Amino acid sequence: MARLDQRHPAGAPGPWFVDSRCIDCDAARHVAPGLIARNPSDGVSVFTRQPATAEEVAMAWRAVLVCPTRSVGHVSERQPPPGVYPHDLGDGVHRLGHNASDSFGAHSYLVVRDDGNLMIDAPRWTRQLVEPIEALGGIAHVLLTHRDDVADADRYAERFDARVWIHADDRAAAPYATDVIDGTEPVEPTEGVVAVPVPGHTKGSVLYHVDGRLLFSGDSLAWDPRREQLTAFRRACWFSWDAQTASLDRFARSGLRFDRLFCGHGWSHDAPAERFHDHLVDLVARMPSWRLTRR
Structure with a gap:
């Protein structure tokens, strides 16, 4: 619950x-753009204006339930309305909200499919999600993009008797995984789903390409709305920047195309597949010149 006595003065x-208490994870800004933004003086989130429409109030409630530190709130209304999450993003994709502090507020998703639903990474455990997920058909596979965004995947997998996929190089974060991806060659966890190893952000990072057009990138790839281009996180590369550059180059050459990008951290985005591919090729060309500098 947000603490009124610690309300940010900005x-x-x-x-x-x-x-x-905001940790600058960016999650609330993603679900309430135009309402919540980064305060330039200290980097934390603030409301830049108050909600003015019913949809903006709904956005504010999404921010309440996405925040991993429970730092977003209302001075008198403490109980959110029903149905805030899962949030339908179209094409069977639902944002799950309830982001975990253990994953520094990473987003997770449920993809509803005839062949069995997919959970991409995991939120914190909450019974507020169990019944809605059941109503959408449960979970057949939990697909983990990397070690940092595992959160409470084990509890959801146990509750829904789901298979759990993770790369061997990040398996220590999910020792309960039922299926382990190895090496750098793509594999198919289930029909229509391609797991693409992309060592770099972590040694065991994986992209998941779903139904020929949806890409779940974890923390390996994101959209930069200010520059209107794809980006990667140089300052949050825990294994090897050279490896990440090579991995994304390999993915760009793979023939796999996507027109919807869903990120763990960073901004998601929709664009025509060929435009995304052009952006990806451009990103790979720019990455070798990025060097860490002292702040």
């Missing part, structure tokens, strides 16, 4: 607020 006056 937020817009009114009933909705963000408290000073």
